[in-house]
Amino acid sequence: MTTTVDARGFSCPQPVIMARKAISEGKYPVEVLVDTVTSRENVRRMAQMQGCKVEILTQGDDFKMVITR
Amino acid sequence: MKEKITGFFASRWGIILTGGLIGFLGAYLQKNGNPKNMGICVACFERDIAGALGLHRANVVQYIRPEIIGFVLGSLAAALIFREFKARDGSAPLVRFILGVFAMIGALAFLGCPWRASFRLAGGDFTAIPGLLGLAGGIAIGVAFLKSGYNLGRSSRTYPVVGAILPALMVGLLLLLVVKPVFSEGGPIFFSESGPGSMHAPLLISLGAGLLIGFLAQRTRFCTMGAVRDVILMKDFHLLSGLGALIIGAFLTNLAFGQFNPGYTGQPVAHSNLLWNILGMLLAGLAYALAGGCPGRQLFLSGEGDADSAIFVLGMISGAAFSHNFGLAGKPDSVVDGVLQVGGISQNGMIAVLLGIAVCLVIGFSMREKDEKGAE
Incomplete structure (x- = not known):
C-alpha cells in the first residue's frame, strides 16, 4: 500500500517532519511530493539517514520522491 | 554538470566550506573596518539600515550595510542560474511579520543575532555563551511546537514579480548608498559619524563578501537556527557542521x-548581563524557529522568491525601529572613570522581551494542527 504525502507549499522543516512520520509508520513505498530543491534535498538526506532508498521523479515544477526500504 | 555542483553543495563538505568561508570573511571585514566582534551580524546590519532610512534616530547605528544587499542579490543570482527561483507567498504573512519584529527585539536585547553570537564567541567574547x-x-521550545503539529500553513505559487520585490528594494538601497541623494536637509538617508554605524569596510569589499555568501548560502541552505533545530529534532548534524566551521574559521582568522581578545566584561558592543543575554536570545531563537529560519536564511530565501521570508525581513527592520524608538535595545558595558559599568536592558526592554516570549508562545500553541496536512 502506497502512502502519499503532499508537502508542496510547506517550507523547511515541515516536509521532512511529514515524510519522517510516514516512514515511521512503515507503509512502503512512501511517495512524497515537494516543490523546492531545498525540500527535496532535506527529505532525501533524512530518508537516507533512516536507511531508505530514494528515487526522484521531476513532475513539471514539482518533485515526486519514492521512498522504499 | 549543474546537478553535480548541486550535489556538492548539498554535501557535508559543501556546508563546511561555506561556513568556514563565512567565518573568514566576517573576521576579514572586521579587519577592514566593520565593528569589532560583529563580522557580519544580520540583525545589527538590518538595524543599521532601519537607522539609515530614518526609521529610528539612534545616530550611532545608521548605515546602509552592503552585506545585507549582497545576501539577497547573491542568493537571487544563484537561484536564477540554477533555476530555483520560485515566487511564492501566502503562508501566514502577518504572523511572520510579528515574529520578525519580536525576533529583532530579542536579538537587540542581546546585541546580536546567531551570526553575531558566533562571531562574538570567535573573538573571545564569552558573553556569547549564555x-x-x-x-x-x-x-x-520551537521544536516542541513543531513536534506537536505547529506550522504556518502552505504557501502558494505567485507571480514572479512578487518574488522580485525584496531584491528590487535591495537594489534601491544600493542606489541610495551609492548616490547619497539629498531631498531635504539631512535626508532622506542618515549615516552615523561615530559609533558602530560609522565603522564599515569599503563598499566593494562588503558588497562582494555579501554577494559571495548569498550565492553559497542559497546553494547550501546555510542556516544558524536550522543547525540547532535539526540536531534537537532529528539528530541531524549537517547544518551544525556549517555553523561550527563558521566559528572555527572566524576564530583562526x-x-x-x-x-582575539578573551574576556567576559567590557567586550565590544556587548553587555555582560547574564539573565537578559539568555532571555533576549531565547526570544529570538523561538521566533526564528517558529518562522523557519535564522535572519540570514530569511534573506537568502527572499532572494529565491519567498515573499513570506521577505515579510519576516521587513518585520525585523520594523522591529529595529521599535527597539530603538522605545528604548528596548541593550546598552553595552562601558568604562567610566576607570570603573566598569555593566550594561543591559531597560525596564521597558525587559517587558518587551517577556511580551515577545508570551506572543511567540500564543502563536506556537494556537497554530497547531492535530493531523498534519497532506498525509493520507
Whole structure:
C-alpha cells in the first residue's frame, strides 16, 4: 500500500517532519511530493539517514520522491 | 554538470566550506573596518539600515550595510542560474511579520543575532555563551511546537514579480548608498559619524563578501537556527557542521589578525548581563524557529522568491525601529572613570522581551494542527 504525502507549499522543516512520520509508520513505498530543491534535498538526506532508498521523479515544477526500504 | 555542483553543495563538505568561508570573511571585514566582534551580524546590519532610512534616530547605528544587499542579490543570482527561483507567498504573512519584529527585539536585547553570537564567541567574547544557550533554549521550545503539529500553513505559487520585490528594494538601497541623494536637509538617508554605524569596510569589499555568501548560502541552505533545530529534532548534524566551521574559521582568522581578545566584561558592543543575554536570545531563537529560519536564511530565501521570508525581513527592520524608538535595545558595558559599568536592558526592554516570549508562545500553541496536512 502506497502512502502519499503532499508537502508542496510547506517550507523547511515541515516536509521532512511529514515524510519522517510516514516512514515511521512503515507503509512502503512512501511517495512524497515537494516543490523546492531545498525540500527535496532535506527529505532525501533524512530518508537516507533512516536507511531508505530514494528515487526522484521531476513532475513539471514539482518533485515526486519514492521512498522504499 | 549543474546537478553535480548541486550535489556538492548539498554535501557535508559543501556546508563546511561555506561556513568556514563565512567565518573568514566576517573576521576579514572586521579587519577592514566593520565593528569589532560583529563580522557580519544580520540583525545589527538590518538595524543599521532601519537607522539609515530614518526609521529610528539612534545616530550611532545608521548605515546602509552592503552585506545585507549582497545576501539577497547573491542568493537571487544563484537561484536564477540554477533555476530555483520560485515566487511564492501566502503562508501566514502577518504572523511572520510579528515574529520578525519580536525576533529583532530579542536579538537587540542581546546585541546580536546567531551570526553575531558566533562571531562574538570567535573573538573571545564569552558573553556569547549564555546568548547561544538562550538561543538553543528558544529553538528547543520551537521544536516542541513543531513536534506537536505547529506550522504556518502552505504557501502558494505567485507571480514572479512578487518574488522580485525584496531584491528590487535591495537594489534601491544600493542606489541610495551609492548616490547619497539629498531631498531635504539631512535626508532622506542618515549615516552615523561615530559609533558602530560609522565603522564599515569599503563598499566593494562588503558588497562582494555579501554577494559571495548569498550565492553559497542559497546553494547550501546555510542556516544558524536550522543547525540547532535539526540536531534537537532529528539528530541531524549537517547544518551544525556549517555553523561550527563558521566559528572555527572566524576564530583562526581572528588569531591571525590579532583580533582575539578573551574576556567576559567590557567586550565590544556587548553587555555582560547574564539573565537578559539568555532571555533576549531565547526570544529570538523561538521566533526564528517558529518562522523557519535564522535572519540570514530569511534573506537568502527572499532572494529565491519567498515573499513570506521577505515579510519576516521587513518585520525585523520594523522591529529595529521599535527597539530603538522605545528604548528596548541593550546598552553595552562601558568604562567610566576607570570603573566598569555593566550594561543591559531597560525596564521597558525587559517587558518587551517577556511580551515577545508570551506572543511567540500564543502563536506556537494556537497554530497547531492535530493531523498534519497532506498525509493520507
